[in-house]
Amino acid sequence: MFSCHVWFLLSGLIGCTGNSTAAIWFSVPENHHVCLPCGSSGSSDVIWTRQDQEVLVIRRGGYKTNKDCRRYRLMVNGDLCVQHLKESDHGRYRCNQQLVAELQVLTGRDYTVSAGRTLLLPCSGSSKPKQRWFQQREGERREAVLTKYRNGTVKPERGGGRLSFTNDALQIQDLQPEDAGEYVCNGLLQARVTVLAAHAETSSQPPSTSTPPSPAVVTAAAPTREDTELQPWTASSAPTEGEDLETPPLCGETIHYASLGRQNWRERPSRSPPEQSHHSVIYSSVVSRPAARAEHKL
Incomplete structure (x- = not known):
């Protein structure tokens, strides 16, 4: 547990950045340990934080405080050794506000x-x-x-x-x-x-081999009618005044449908409406259309 006045010490350590050092991007199995270099040699005042929020260890003159003495060990030179690694230890570590390490905790084999x-x-x-x-x-x-x-x-x-x-x-x-x-x-x-494969910018989360395209997200104002009918909305552009919303898009575009409140399904070929419910729900679907325009029955 931190003592009550520990937070007042933070402002006094803001300027103690020490010598710069390149951050190390560690990947370590759980239950093992790793020592992280502070890079602030010559300074007796040290503060270690994780994810810019969690204060782990503070040393200022003769004053010391430690969030968990069994897991965080502060070395004489200011380095921090993290024992018995857990998945929750994942993140970026700073010594005196300087990013010195990013830790990925590995599980399994x-x-x-x-x-x-x-x-x-x-x-x-x-x-x-x-x-x-x-x-x-x-x-x-x-x-x-x-x-x-x-x-x-x-x-x-x-x-x-x-x-x-x-x-x-x-x-x-x-x-x-x-x-x-x-x-x-x-x-x-x-x-x-x-x-x-290496990425242009290292991320704190393990990257994937490929990044699938993300569908456009449309934020709409809350409807004023109790029943809102399904309306098509193309991801490529918003409809302009006088544009027919029921006109099907060209091939490769995506339509997002949404219904807020009590559903009011239109009859569609080869599709039966779901069981009706009196609860307020949100329905959504993504529909891909062929290149040729198709006639829609209202």
Whole structure:
């Protein structure tokens, strides 16, 4: 719990931005941990926030406060270590108002991660101090990628310097399409990784491979009549004065129908009206028309 006067400390920390640092876009499995760099070296005053709203840790001089001491550990240099990651930990983290990390929490064993992010893979289920990591791409033989020896020595065996052992896990920086595949540590399957193409702007939500076109959204004023009949509305343009609303659109356009209040269905070929209800409802449908104009019976 924060003390009652903690909010008064925020204004005093506004100007403590420290040295700038590039934000790290982490993807980490749940129940693991990750340490986030503050980048404000030389400043003893530190405030960590998530999503610009949730205050996690504050240190100002001899005063310290922590939202959850079991999960948030503030290091001497101002870095924040988040323990026992949960899905709710997803989001952007700021140290002294400076964006330093965006965290994606992965669940299960099948991970979908965007290219360019930093992926952590802990060796779960094995208590051996030595870790031997392999990757197997689809249709290819298993290949050794990294070895961590008992004395702590780490030997990356490929990856061009992007592979390391950090945060007690195999760390892959600047994830690339060739990093996709199954990852095995000490003979145990740890993850199946799918790498999405990099986007121009990294999002806090995992992106999809393709973005379907979104239908136009029309906001209408509340009807003044108790019964509002279905009226067609083309997504491409609004009707002008004197334009016949019942004229069917050309091929490729979309019509949105809506009924507010008690429904008043018109007879349509090969379609029977739904069961009538006395409750106020909203009906909507999207209709695609052929290129040729069709005659409509009113």
